[in-house]
Amino acid sequence: QWDVNTQKEFLRIIERESNHLQALIDNLLDSSRLQSGQMSFDNQIVRLDALIRDEAARAQINHPSLVFHLDLDSAIRPVWGDPNRIAQVIDNLITNSEKYAPGAEIFISLHQQGQEVIIDFRDTGPGIAEQYLDSIFKRFFRDPDQSIKVHGSGLGLSICKEIIEHQSGHIEASLPAGWGLTFTITLPIYQPRNTPSPTE
Incomplete structure (x- = not known):
């Protein structure tokens, strides 16, 4: 018979592995839908x-050790897109940071340019590593230096890229001076169509 603490640890392991499996299934389904144009x-x-702000707050509840620095211009104009899919992209980037850089600080800025x-x-x-930078948005790519230590499907960033591009946007990755990894997402601002007058 296992003691109570051992039983609790086994339950935590089962829950963690179940979450990993569910995330893998979700990513496979999303990737398939995007590839076939059915999403x-x-x-x-x-x-x-x-x-x-909502995504950062939600992530901090699930992962209290995360430290966010938000620089969000509230005066920017809105965009036209699917809020749930955009939130999925932000959540994926946060999850990647939590998995591959535990204890790292996360900086998110938002501004309008034209x-x-x-x-x-x-x-x-x-x-x-810089040699892998051009590959991180490819389906099933995983950093060889991290793949043994961290669970993952290699689909998350490719899904992010396709979601953003489906909304007329663009995402790219770069290596800033010093430590870390930067993702830059560009989305067009919302352009309301002119409503025809009753006489037109």
């Missing part, structure tokens, strides 16, 4: 500053 998007006006809104997401983790 649905419920586009609407989205305030990115509020969305990012007709585009730009999200810069950076953590202070170990980053990735």
Whole structure:
């Protein structure tokens, strides 16, 4: 017979592995839907500053050790997109930081440049070797230096890229000076169509 503490530890392991398996299944389904053009998007006006704050707050509840530094311009214009899918992208980036750079600080900034809104997401983790930088958005790619130590499907960032591109946006990764990895997401601002007058 195992004591109570051992039983609790086994239950935690089972729950953790179940979550990993569910995440893998979800990623496989999302990737398949995106590849076949069957993923649905419920586009609407989205305030990115509020969305990012909500995602950071939710992540901090699940992972209290995360430290966020938010620099969000609340005066920027909204974008046109699916808030749940954009939130999925932000959540994926946060989850990656939590997995690959535990204890790292996360910096998220939001600003408008011309007709585009730009999200810069950076953590202070170990980053990735420069030779792999061009591959991180490829399906099933995993950092060889981390793949043994960290669970993952290699689909998360490719899903992020396809979601953003489906909403007329762009995402890229770069290595800042020093430590960490930066993701830059660009989305077009919402351009309301002119409503025809009754006489037209």
